[in-house]
Amino acid sequence: MYIIIASMIGHVDADCFYVSAERVRYPHLKGMPVGVLGNHGACVIAKSYEMKQAGVPTGGAIWEAVPVCPDAVFVKRDFRWYEILSRKMLAEVQRVSPQVEFYSIDESFFRAVDVRLSAAERLQRAMLDRVGVPVSIGIAPTKTLAKLISDSSKPFGCGVIDDEAARLEILRDRPVTDITGIAKRSARRLSEQGITTCEQFANADRAKIRWLLTKRGEDLWWELNGHSVLPVQTKRPEHKFISRGGSIGRASNDVARVRGFVVRNVERLVEALNHYQLCCDQLILSLLFRDAPERSGRRSLLGSTADFERLVCAALEMMPEVWSPRHASVHYMHVIAGSLWAAGNRQMGLFDDDLYQSNHDRFDAIASVKSQINSRVGRFALRMGSTLPLKDVYADPANEYDICDVHGKMCF
């Protein structure tokens, strides 16, 4: 297989990023088993290598982690701080490359100018010295191979795939689930065809992979075989959907509380739509239950909008039909805006008239006052009364800023 070394891609991935970020400001945490807790204080969303070594899984509950690792120290997450370090990391990568993709809060891809291992090690050292965060770096002809080599070099390693032997070596005996984009469902489909390793995936018939996993799978096939088809993107592609939601903490079948979360998530969704200067034609409400299958509803909005009033009415109208059976306890939800348009290219509704325009102006004026007050006093200081049952959520300033509030990155 021919590899074009002149066009190599680098992948920088922070080692246990949230823990490393905490260690930047609290250096005494170095060497300790540390777990970072999520939005409700119950779930371990990140762990140090010391904690991993003890056998604590990511995403598990704190009460399951403690008996496994009794010495562990638990830290409350702070996404504002993680974003500060994330942007500093991005700036470091931009010093060595003119083309950098802000992939996620702790990962970036870059067009590698110097493809030697020593260059990767220099960047790694600079990152540690200037930002304080240990990273692993992979350089390869494609994004998928670069990510595989950086993942396999963790912690604090560097690797370069610059010839056929190195490419084959990284694929050998590696499960297909190590490839970003191959999750459980895809892995099951591949497994049914006897494809369980990256090597088998790369050696499989291209048309078969496309048949099994569509174009997305075929792209990965090309990438694993050393042909770059996924470009380094310096600008985020336009959103197809914008979603806000997540866990609501302890599962609840209290209507006022669930309604409060729906309204809170619509307020956050409207903020995001305004940030990206978008409006939507559709709204989807999805509820996940502790004791019943997930259900979703969809509403067409009769004209594009980013008006809070119209979106919240649509979401609340869907709530009773989505929440079935009624006794089920909600523990997760998503409010998703679909069919997005640039706010300036808003599609008018058939029934938009003067009354609509006057209502729109009124909503706009209210939204403007709300936004001005919140920008001075604090996010969510002025909010819908329906969120009053969520006193505990709003009492915690850490809930004012979430991972999805870190704008500009390619993925969650």
Added chain:
Amino acid sequence: MCKGISILKARLKQELFDQYELAHRITTRGEATQQELHFMYPGASPIELPVIQDGQLVIMEWGNRNNKESKLPKTGWCRLESLQAGKWRWLSPEKVVIPADFGLEKSVWFQIHEGMEGVVVHDEHERPHVYMLTTAASVYYQNMTQHDRMPVLVGQEI
């Protein structure tokens, strides 16, 4: 609540180790380079806590667990609500800071940035005792420790 604290050894002056015989409290967590001192209630006798009083770090007895004849409350904690209601006024409590780097409740060690608030009162022999101030736990703290009371943290919200 918070039934134990840990403080980094580096925060304590060497003379305190001799004065209060603290050597037995020293421990190391994982592969950390920094040693810690653990103070538990109940724990290694005597039951003590570090306290910052008049700008100096000193070691004091934590509450009153063992002296049944003393008039002092037989606990290690003081509810903020009780303090504000004046129920401790007869003891002339003085607010202090209990410096700590980690707290312990129901086997969960959690990070503390600076420390927590406490009150110092004196017994019949004018010996100082420190009580840790507690307040209703935030939902986050409750989820984390399964306890409905939490220490009053200095400049930190959990």
